[in-house]
Amino acid sequence: xxxxxxxxxxxxxxxxxxxxxxxxxxxxxxxxxxxxxxxxxxxxxxxxxxxxxxxxxxxxxxxxxxxxxxxxxxxxxxxxxxxxxxxxxxxxxxxxxxxxxxxxxxxxxxxxxxxxxxxxxxxxxxxxxxxxxxxxxxxxxxxxxxxxxxxxxxxxxxxxxxxxxxxxxxxxxxxxxxxxxxxxxxxxxxxxxxxxxxxxxxxxxxxxxxxxxxxxxxxxxxxxxxxxxxxxxxxxxxxxxxxxxxxxxxxxxxxxxxxxxxxxxxxxxxxxxxxxxxxxxxxxxxxxxxxxxxxxxxxxxxxxxxxxxxxxxxxxxxxxxxxx
Numbered sequence: 001x002x003x004x005x006x007x008x009x010x011x012x013x014x015x016x017x018x019x020x021x022x023x024x025x026x027x028x029x030x031x032x033x034x035x036x037x038x039x040x041x042x043x044x045x046x047x048x049x050x051x052x053x054x055x056x057x058x059x060x061x062x063x064x065x066x067x068x069x070x071x072x073x074x075x076x077x078x079x080x081x082x083x084x085x086x087x088x089x090x091x092x093x094x095x096x097x098x099x100x101x102x103x104x105x106x107x108x109x110x111x112x113x114x115x116x117x118x119x120x121x122x123x124x125x126x127x128x129x130x131x132x133x134x135x136x137x138x139x140x141x142x143x144x145x146x147x148x149x150x151x152x153x154x155x156x157x158x159x160x161x162x163x164x165x166x167x168x169x170x171x172x173x174x175x176x177x178x179x180x181x182x183x184x185x186x187x188x189x190x191x192x193x194x195x196x197x198x199x200x201x202x203x204x205x206x207x208x209x210x211x212x213x214x215x216x217x218x219x220x221x222x223x224x225x226x227x228x229x230x231x232x233x234x235x236x237x238x239x240x241x242x243x244x245x246x247x248x249x250x251x252x253x254x255x256x257x258x259x260x261x262x263x264x265x266x267x268x269x270x271x272x273x274x275x276x277x278x279x280x281x282x283x284x285x286x287x288x289x290x291x292x293x294x295x296x297x298x299x300x301x302x303x304x305x306x307x308x309x310x311x312x313x314x315x316x317x318x319x320x321x322x323x324x
Contacts, residue, residue, distance in 0.1 A: 286302065
């Protein structure tokens, strides 16, 4: 089944380049105060020529902006697929990526100078923006065509330190391997120490994300989820499969759960089903985030912060023993 993002159809102007349309977006310049950011950024213009960011001239200006980059750094050129199969929808631009990007533009200290892991990198929009503030950014996906498209977009836009890598979401730890999207031993070490996870989908990632929380010393996750309602023939009712599964995976007993003695993001809750995975999560008001891009923010689009997981007593004991 083919799907097409309505966001792409209405977002700015689309210019045709062979089978891939290109979106041109305007974004704010990075506001880091040190010159180190400027020296770490690199990008190419739409013709593939390297552009060196330079300070604006202070001639005839009473108060020059010492940290301003040339205006071309405000433009982002992104290739997207006009349509795709359902299992390859990462090659299109969706509302979740726009909202997550806006969160980071407005609150870049959330990822400043830390290792960040993005699960499901899409067309690379979030990676390009977030890498300007993070120490290292891992843009991952399990689809080869999505990774190729992400790498293309990263190569043609201003960015920080990004690694585009293949990640099997059924395996908590990637293995070292050769290839353009393979992992080096140093990258695997940085992967394990990532303290922030960004994600947009939920249904296929929940097991992986729970496992990451269970293995990490410190971790926080920001994710967007959209409530897409469909009619289920077997139950003869309207459901939102991915959204409903995520909601059912959130612990709703803040007055009962307690922190474990071990890791700071592990909790215990006597009211939660021991046979199910639960997250400790809270919604972030979408209205509190300034809108940068031109798209319709549907009321079905939500943003969540996940601070931990619910573990049963046996899991906590095993984990503490393994850490000794």
